Amino acid sequence: MEVILRLLNELRFVLIAICGICCAAFLFAGLGSLRDLRRAVFRLERSAILGRVFSSWLKAGLCIVIAAGIWAVTSITPRSTVVASDNPLSITPTVAISTVAPTALPTADLSSAPIAMTAAPTDVAVAVLAPTPDPNLAAPPQPVTPTLPADTAATLPTLPPAATADPTQQVALSAPSPTPAQAQVATALPTLAPLPTTAPPTATPLPTPTEAPVAVAPESFFVDCPNPDVQITSPVAGENVSGAYVVRGTAGFQVGGKYKVEILRPNIEGWAFLWENHNSIQNGVLMPNLNSGLFPPGVYVLRVSLVDAAGQETGVACRVAFRIAG
Numbered sequence: 001m002e003v004i005l006r007l008l009n010e011l012r013f014v015l016i017a018i019c020g021i022c023c024a025a026f027l028f029a030g031l032g033s034l035r036d037l038r039r040a041v042f043r044l045e046r047s048a049i050l051g052r053v054f055s056s057w058l059k060a061g062l063c064i065v066i067a068a069g070i071w072a073v074t075s076i077t078p079r080s081t082v083v084a085s086d087n088p089l090s091i092t093p094t095v096a097i098s099t100v101a102p103t104a105l106p107t108a109d110l111s112s113a114p115i116a117m118t119a120a121p122t123d124v125a126v127a128v129l130a131p132t133p134d135p136n137l138a139a140p141p142q143p144v145t146p147t148l149p150a151d152t153a154a155t156l157p158t159l160p161p162a163a164t165a166d167p168t169q170q171v172a173l174s175a176p177s178p179t180p181a182q183a184q185v186a187t188a189l190p191t192l193a194p195l196p197t198t199a200p201p202t203a204t205p206l207p208t209p210t211e212a213p214v215a216v217a218p219e220s221f222f223v224d225c226p227n228p229d230v231q232i233t234s235p236v237a238g239e240n241v242s243g244a245y246v247v248r249g250t251a252g253f254q255v256g257g258k259y260k261v262e263i264l265r266p267n268i269e270g271w272a273f274l275w276e277n278h279n280s281i282q283n284g285v286l287m288p289n290l291n292s293g294l295f296p297p298g299v300y301v302l303r304v305s306l307v308d309a310a311g312q313e314t315g316v317a318c319r320v321a322f323r324i325a326g
Helices: 002-010 012-039 043-076 150-155 167-174 180-188
Strands: 230-234 244-251 258-264 272-277 281-291 298-307 313-324
Touching: 002 012, 002 043, 012 043, 230 298, 230 313, 244 298, 258 281, 272 281
Parallel strands: none
Antiparallel strands: 230 244, 244 281, 258 272, 258 298, 298 313
């Protein structure tokens, strides 16, 4: 309930404005129905128009009542009914202040600490702080000095006095001399020579293989038809072709295969497709119309090759070089 009251308080003017707009719309609808009532002639039509008029006015009155009720509820209900705890922003944080006195940190007593300094003027003065012993703490253990029996001390060898080293030889004497085992290991280890810092060889990229074009000499005419299943009888090698030309010959293959007719143009790589047929030809027309007018004058190569039922080249072909006249 409190949530509804809070929403009404926040959206009061919006709801009243909506009710006013609806009321005006219903009033205009009722007035329009009254104009229609003046032009009505039949009784049934007049009763229907009167029903629309009363319905529009009833809805307009209901909107007025709703708007008045919203205004009355929001005016009577104080804004303090909204619980402050529902709004998280209205909560005032409470800061707890501790009144416990802080614990004092222990300080060192420097008044009774003796300062020991060396007599040499070049030495650095060192201050020795004697901490105050705490009676609550146990005394630290004293270092135990081992004592040897009298007979053991008598048997120990007496070391000769150390010789005074020459200042010029202090650097050489400071380095420990290697033991025989270390010298043998150092001698046995091989000395590694530094590796040359030459740059690695750069790999030379290999040229991309390309299909070499089939070059046709200007005056070289030939016939290459080794298989009797594929033969070209027209044109013959070196024949001059012009206009619409009929290619004749033989193309025999199994069921499902086909043959195709291709042409090789001078100075152009690859074969150009001209014609294909799925029917075997025996000494007949392989291509009904070779329009030589589409090609410039020159020496061309015509090829008829067989393709199996899977669409793969069989390698069986016949080639003939001829001339297209201008």
